[in-house]
Amino acid sequence: MVYVLGGWQSDFAANWAREGKELADAFAEAVGQGLAAVDLDPEDVETGHVGNFAAELFAGQGLLGGMFGLVHPAFDGLPTARHEAACASGSVAVLAATAEIEAGRYDLACVVGIEQMRNVPGQKAAENLGSAAWAGHEFQDARFLWPRAFSDLADEYDRRYGLRYEHLMGIAEVNFANGRRNPNAQTRSWNFGPEAFTADDAANPVVEGRTRKQDCGQVTDGTAVVFLASAARAKAYADERGIALDSIPRIKGWGHRSAPLSYARKVEASRDEPYVFPQVRRAILDARARAGIAPDVSGIDAVETHDCFTATEYMAIDHLGLTAPGESWKAIEAGDIAMGGKLPINPSGGLIGTGHPVGATGARMLLDAWKQTSGQAGDYQVEGARTVQTLNIGGSTTTTVSFVVGT
Template sequence: MVYILGGWQSDFKRNWAREGLEIGDGFAEAMHGGLDAVGMAPGEVEVGHVGNFVGDLFSGQGQLGGFFAMAEPTFDGLPTSRHEAACASGSIALLAAMADIESGRYGTAAVLGLEMMRNVPGETGAAYLGAAAWVGHEYQGARYVWPRAFSELTDEYDRRYGIDEAHLRRISQINFANARLNPNAQTRDYVFNDASFSADDEANPVIEGRVRKSDCGQVTDGAAMVVLASAERAADYARRRGVPLESLPRIKGWGHRSGPISYQRKVEASAGAPYVFPQVKRAIDEARARAGLSLDGIDAVETHDCFAMTEYMAIDHLGLTAPGESWKAIEAGDIEIGGRLPINPSGGLIGCGHPVGATGVRMALDAFRQTTGTAGGGQVEGARNVQTLNIGGSTTTTVSLVIGRD
């Protein structure tokens, strides 16, 4: 068993470069913030894992595991590693830390995800992020690679099932509303009107193809950190704090699947199948199976909504509706806080923000908060089990976790 003892998230509204900060400064702040939040001394951490996608490009900085010892002298000699899987980098770091603990190699792990993305012009940043596509083969004429990719996914859903883009705008509207309840959300102070979620080319301009401004996740500087522990170390931690072990959430189940880097290869492979992305479906179902839960046992979801279309896809792959019928859950209010299965009460990538390497860790932290009743204004009443769905590239890497209390 692997428990989550707690963690910390930076304010995703901040622009580190404007504050005169470097990526190492963001790392140090997250690491110390996480340890303080959990109430652990650095000497109690036995291994460190960091999730990051493109620090090498945005900051010219690789070898990020070396920032543990830079930020805290006690960590000189700590075994560390960096993990990359595009937008799923943070979740891959979590899986690696889980494996360390489950193998008995270490009893505690600090897992930190981060990305610095607002220090370059928008088009430059978009080109850097395009490294997760099949470079030199896909989207050659696109100004913005990932809006183009998920515009093509909208086309694919339209061909297979039909789609009303008003439902995509509604997903964004819900996530921006949820973000207003989150004190760390990048968009918590954004102001919108009805035209902001319309087909008005001035109020909601087209970015690429069928993707409009309101459909897009945010370009964000940010970091998140959690501490994982074995059952033995978690029991000791709980005992020292006078709380029952059962009050601490654990990672009950996980799913991890990958596909070819080519979007087109994935879509062609699923032709005639019920789901557009079968590997996404497998990861979701395997996480629940390992947790011993069905959809009815999940109280909330933190899902990947790099674009509204990504969440639209996630809704049917999560099993909330039949394939191609995600619109039914949107119209019924099922995905809203108070609905059948609240999705992204944090605001998600659209509302909360998307510092790429941090997103998987941030999702796990929000699951911790939900299941410990500490999610503030975005709390889902009675939440005991939360599922995450973190996607890298065009579903090239998919990781899903089920986090909950016994």
């Protein structure tokens, strides 16, 4: 059993290059602020893991595990590793840390998710991010590869079930509204008129295919750090602070699935199946089964899901089981995904409202699950949240990781 002691998230509205920060500066800030937030010393950390997708491309820097040694002398000699799984890099880093703890190698791990993305022009950022697709083989005619890929997903839903743009914009409106409650959200001070959530070419211009500006998650600089502990270490931590062990959230279940790199291969393989992405559905169910909760949504109080585009969340809604396949629109129209709804989705604002520093997103989701289940989410707290599920996707669902977190 692995406990989540807490952590820290940077301000996703920050632009590190404009502030004169390098990747190492942001890394050191995250670890230092995280240690302070959780009341730990550097000497307490026994292993370090980094989730990052493309630091070589954006910052010219690889081997990020070595950044721990720049933070504090106590980290000199710390065993570290970096993990890459595109947008699921942070979650894969968490998986590696939990495996070490479960194996009995270490009792306390620090996981840092980090990505710098705003230090290059938009077209260059799009090209860098495109390396998570099947490079040289798919979407070669697209200027912006991922908006095109998830435009194709919207087309696939339309072909199989029918899809109305107003439902995608319903997702965007919820995530932007939630982001306004989050003090670390990139879009917390953004304001839009009603026409911004329509197919108005001026207020909501087309990016690629069916994907418009308001459909997109944000290009973001950001870090998130979480500290994970074994049951014995968590008990000692609780005893030292006079708190109950059962008040500390833990990772109750996990799911991890992969699929072929090619988007077309995935969709073709699911032609005769109810779900567009069967491996996403399986990762969700694996996490619930390992957590010992029902396979439906009855055991979940909130979800932090991947909404790199509105079409991604539209897919997630039915794959989570909130509706039958192809009927995500029903949950949107009923207000089920909004704060106060049947299953609030992305109370933080998600990738659209909060921002999407690629390698940090999985760690940020886990941190937000910890905040919700420990009652520390502030203005975006879901009342009575005891169990939260995350759903983090890399590439065109090439890697999917889901955690169930609760007390």
